[in-house]
Amino acid sequence: MSSNSNRVAIVTGAGKGSGKIIALRLADDGLDVAVNDVQSNAFALAELVGEIKAKGRSSSAHVADVSVDGEVKGMVDEVVRTYGKVDAMVANAGVASYDPIVELDVQEWDRIMNINARGTFLCYKYAGLQMMKQGTGGRIVGASSVLEGKACLSAYTASKFAIRGLTQSAALEFGPHNGITVNAYGPGAVDTEMMGAEYPEVPREEIINRFKKMSPLGLVGMPDDIASLVSFLVSKDSQFITGQTISINGGTFFD
Template identity: 50%
Template sequence: MAAPEAYVPRVALVTGAAQGIGRAIALRLAADGLDVAVNDIPSNVGELHKLVEELREYGRLAVAIVADVAKEEEVKAMVKRAVDELGELNVMVANAGIAAVTNVVDMDVDVWDRILSVNLRGVMLCYKYAAAQMIEQNRGGRIIGASSILGKKGAPGVSAYCASKFAVRGLTQSLACELASHKITVNAYAPGVILTEMTRSKLDAKFGQGRHGDATKALVGLDSNGPDAGPEVIASIVSYIVKPETYFITGQAINVDGGVCLS
């Protein structure tokens, strides 16, 4: 194998990008000068295309790719199309995720399977096909997944979500070891209460001061005045991790939670 070229972040692929954290990440990477492929499911295609137009306002190339990250052939095709359209792949952000609130004794197994399918199988498939592409390119790369503070501490009613986010940490550490010789780093972000549609609930009115995010805060043991932030704080961490100088950071699940989990 020829000596690898220096890693330069040129092209990123962000899953679950039609809204929330994924959208903020895609916009930040475009502002940083990357071309960006953005993914989401068919029901979010309208928002995905609006995002592409915003990304192009930064003077970057952008493409919308509709795919279900839980389906292997769709992930394989998604990565191929991103490379075909934008020329290469240097950054994979496996952000797509879903959640449901139910106790284990009341758990519908189909709901359990769907959450694990998207949040864990989907991350694994994104990792797998991004890694294969980056190895072939022989220029290093950055692979990033979505964990959570609920991947570091359990909470009632969210067992499937917690299980998937704990597992993302183990997957991230293992792949970081596997890809070290290829100069590809693998990390995850572990958000606390981030104010997006995922943390907006009809139950907010029943907790704390009834504000956006209060039900989620109660779930993780915080009161209404506990720390929260917008999705730009996660985008900022991703922006940093993808830079060439972060080659010495790998296998980490970085807390971005206002100090809720200290390690």
């Protein structure tokens, strides 16, 4: 694989939260970073592009809905027209729903599955096709989650389990093509806007303290922790790791 100074990454769902921090970390690592999010986060994307360029790296904003086949293909094609290639895809975009199964309607189930599972599939597919065409390997990374069932998170949990299986299949299919690796990260509680959204009546500080007590380290995750793991999975140092969903949860759950 080429040096980081010549490498190009795509990060989806980069307008805020872990996606933004991942994009900034990859820029610090020396990659040029194309960032993606939906139209409602277009302003945040534009600001992020400015932050990445201030670090001395090239960057561009790509508004697209990852659940729409043509928009994901168009995004990857646009990145290739801009930079000439794609070396890494970080399929980070995702949403959650906090309804009990008996209250979850099929439209909300489909929305969660379409963005999280279908969106990751489409990112893997079109990044993989481009990397195979390039013939120089590549890194594909998806966003799974703590791999255990959660009450009132059935659609989210199912979608994240799907990403684990998809990652394994994609690793087997893409690996023979000059060592394209496919892995996922499985975060536990991370201090982002999504934390505690299922408990709107509980003060945020109390929620953070609850999660800290669940960790033998007495910690809650930060977006920088996730970005550090993604940085490694995107790097050449991870060349012998593929098909894995790597837990990063402060010891609150063991695979």
